[in-house]
Amino acid sequence: MNLPHAPTAPAPPVPRPGAALAALAAAQFTVMVATSNVNVALPRIAAGIGLSDGATTWVVNAYGLAFGALLLAGGRAADLLGRRRVLLIGLGLFAVASLVAGLAGSASVLIAARAVQGVGAAAIAPAALALALALFPPSPGRSRVLGVWGAVSGAGAAGGVLLGGALTQAWGWPWIFHSVALGTVLVLVTVVVLVPRTADRAAGRFDLLGTAAVTLALTCLVWGLTTARGTGWTDARVAAALGGSLLLLVAFAVIEMRRPDALLPPRLFATGRVAAGNLLMALLGSVWIALFFFLPLYQQQVLGQGPLLTGIGQLPLAAANIIGASLAPRISRRLGATATLTAALLTEATGLLWLSRISADGSFAADVLGPSILVGLGLGIAFVLLTALAVEGVAARDAGLAGGLVNTTRQVGGAVGLAALATLSGSVTAHAAVHGPHLEALTSGYRTAFTISAWVVAGTAVLALLLARRAGHPGPARATTAALPSTDAADPARLSRTG
Numbered sequence: 352m353n354l355p356h357a358p359t360a361p362a363p364p365v366p367r368p369g370a371a372l373a374a375l376a377a378a379q380f381t382v383m384v385a386t387s388n389v390n391v392a393l394p395r396i397a398a399g400i401g402l403s404d405g406a407t408t409w410v411v412n413a414y415g416l417a418f419g420a421l422l423l424a425g426g427r428a429a430d431l432l433g434r435r436r437v438l439l440i441g442l443g444l445f446a447v448a449s450l451v452a453g454l455a456g457s458a459s460v461l462i463a464a465r466a467v468q469g470v471g472a473a474a475i476a477p478a479a480l481a482l483a484l485a486l487f488p489p490s491p492g493r494s495r496v497l498g499v500w501g502a503v504s505g506a507g508a509a510g511g512v513l514l515g516g517a518l519t520q521a522w523g524w525p526w527i528f529h530s531v532a533l534g535t536v537l538v539l540v541t542v543v544v545l546v547p548r549t550a551d552r553a554a555g556r557f558d559l560l561g562t563a564a565v566t567l568a569l570t571c572l573v574w575g576l577t578t579a580r581g582t583g584w585t586d587a588r589v590a591a592a593l594g595g596s597l598l599l600l601v602a603f604a605v606i607e608m609r610r611p612d613a614l615l616p617p618r619l620f621a622t623g624r625v626a627a628g629n630l631l632m633a634l635l636g637s638v639w640i641a642l643f644f645f646l647p648l649y650q651q652q653v654l655g656q657g658p659l660l661t662g663i664g665q666l667p668l669a670a671a672n673i674i675g676a677s678l679a680p681r682i683s684r685r686l687g688a689t690a691t692l693t694a695a696l697l698t699e700a701t702g703l704l705w706l707s708r709i710s711a712d713g714s715f716a717a718d719v720l721g722p723s724i725l726v727g728l729g730l731g732i733a734f735v736l737l738t739a740l741a742v743e744g745v746a747a748r749d750a751g752l753a754g755g756l757v758n759t760t761r762q763v764g765g766a767v768g769l770a771a772l773a774t775l776s777g778s779v780t781a782h783a784a785v786h787g788p789h790l791e792a793l794t795s796g797y798r799t800a801f802t803i804s805a806w807v808v809a810g811t812a813v814l815a816l817l818l819a820r821r822a823g824h825p826g827p828a829r830a831t832t833a834a835l836p837s838t839d840a841a842d843p844a845r846l847s848r849t850g
Contacts, residue, residue, distance in 0.1 A: 367545060368486045372496065374541040375486075376503045378442065378479040381535055382472045383507025385414065385449075387643045388515035388531070389465075391651070391658050392524045396461075399524055406458040412577040413462045417469025418476075419762035420569040424562045426477030426755020427614055431557055434478040434485075434751055435546055439539060441474025446535035453528030464528075477755035482546060484742065484750055494680030494739075501676030501735035505727065508643050509669030516662025561606045561614040568599035569763060576770035584774065615756070619749055627818040628741030629760040634811040635696075635733055636761035637768025638703070638804040642726065644769055645776070646706075649797045650719065653711055653790050664715055668723040675731025683736060689819040692736045696812035699729025703805035711794040729808075768807070776800040 389396070389411055397407045429437040445468055452464035483496050518526040575592030582589060607613040620626045646668075650661045675695070683691045702725030709718045741757040742750070780796030 370545045371547070372483055372486055372499060374538065374545045375438075375479045375483045376499050377538045377541065378438065378475050379500060380503040380507040380510075381445070381531065381538055382418075382476050383504050384511040384514060384534075385445075385468060385472065385531055386418075386640075387508045387511030388527045389414075390644060391512050391515040391647050391661055392519040392527055395519050395524045395658075400456060400458060400461065402458050402461075406462065408577070408581055409462050410465055412574075413465040414469040414472070415762065415766060416570065416573045416577065417466045418472045419469075419573045419759060419766060420566050421470055421473035422477060422755045422759040422762060423569075423614060423752070424566055424755075425473040425475075426481075426752040426758075427557065427562065428474070429478035429481060429751035429755070430748060434482050435542070435548065437474050437751075438478035438482065438542060438546075441471045441478065442535055442539040442542065443471075445471030445475060446532050446539065449528045449532035449535060453525040453532065473755075476758045477751050480738075480742075480754035480758075481750040484754075485747070494683075497735045497739050498677050498680050500738060501679060501731050502673040504734060505672030505676060505731050506669045508639070509665040509672065509727075512643060512647055512665045513662030513669075516658035516660070520657060520659040556612040558607075558610055558612055558614040561603060561610060564599050564603040564606055565614060568596045568603055569759070571596035571599065573763065573766045576766045579770050579774060615752070616749070619745065619753065619756075622744045624740050624743045625745065625753065625756070628737050628739075628743070629757055631811055631815055631818070632737045632741060632757055633760040633764030633767075634807060634814070635730075635737060636764035637771075638699075638807055639730065639761070640765030641769045641772045641800060641804060642703075644773070645797050645800050646719070646723075649709060649794070650715065653709075653794055653797070654713065654715060654718075656715070664719060665723075667720055668727040671724045671727025672731040675728040676735050677731075679732040679735035682732065688736055688740070689816065692733060692815050693812045695729045695732035695736070696808050696815065697729070699726050699733065700805045700808040700812065702726035702729060703801050703808060707798050707802040707805060709794060709798060709801070711788070711790040768804075772800045772803060775803065 393407055393410065396402060396410060402410070425437065425441070448464045448467035448471060452461055452468065455461035455464055480500065483500065487496050514530065515527045518524075518530055571592045575589045575596065578592070579586065579589045584590075607615055643665075647661050647665075650656045650664055651658070656664065679691065679695075686694075702722040705722035705725065706719070738757060741760075742753045745753040776796035776799055778796075779799045780792045783792035783795040
């Protein structure tokens, strides 16, 4: 189906760009909250509606599977159908699914509602980012957008644990979904009021065949990885899913080379920086999502904290993340993007290595507080710079797709990392349980996960240096452009072309 591109006059600047950015950031915050608010409530959810161990896992996996698999399709749909329109549809779907999840009385309804939440999130995330980039001109306005985006993304992930713990302990697990439904409705209303209506869309044909191939490939990949956490890597279903994913990705590459309106057009990777940014974001995501899985488990299962205390324990990490994301543009202008990114990743790696020294008879103050601050600072800065790199030089017509791609790499990277680390951690715990106490065995598994995470992030820092040289940014002065990209997608005069 061809989507027409009607010519329009340049739109005037947005009268309240700060308020519009706040509304769009709230949409991103809502999506990030939903990725982590369920983790701390899983024991209560399982007891409340009688979930088996496998079904409990899919309360988390269903959301991540739909979210990760459909982000590219959501980003391209936003470019072609209108970003504001797709954002509002995504928010409406997200709100309804959240309400149904809170009212669910059976495992099947809850898991289905979580999957629909993921579909809504896949529409929200790329559309909101593309609209946010369109609100402000290039540097320094772009740095403001990316700083806010980094802050709300990290704060949303940590805040989800706090919200989930507080609501579960106070009013019961259904309220983690009811609160998200209410919050999403408020966000939808603010977007309607504050984000300007636009009248134009990008030209082109929706790549149905390519979209189907990559969506099925990502579905098989994420499903195989998440299932491997419970069944092991040698399970026949896991092998079939991963093999099918590889074949579908090859088919997707062949399809894209032959289509004039490809889902991932070659022009998106012309500078090399989009590919570099997404590769590094995938590595960062592999550790990011695992962090918010293992850290609450250690606090609850080893330190004995309840849901509320576990959530409160995420506040230092969230505060450090917000500070890091807010300072990232300023530090980058002074030191250069390459130096800043490398320092941020090494700071995060140091915090994770510190976490690898947790003990079975430890405490939050001694074992978690200090490293959480280091991890949060590094994560906040790195997220801002990598998001900037992944959208640098992207034309306005592809802004939604670029936003979908960077979210996809983070989400899929997270699925890969969590599956691998959970399997490794479980193996270490099982082996240690034969020779020692249960709590010490659990702690050994978590220590292993944090150790591997630290080395992954340190390796990412080295890779960032190598990629910076290849991209022509060997020194701080020239590398600053990678942190503060200049792209027509950020021009308010082109807002009518962002949907």
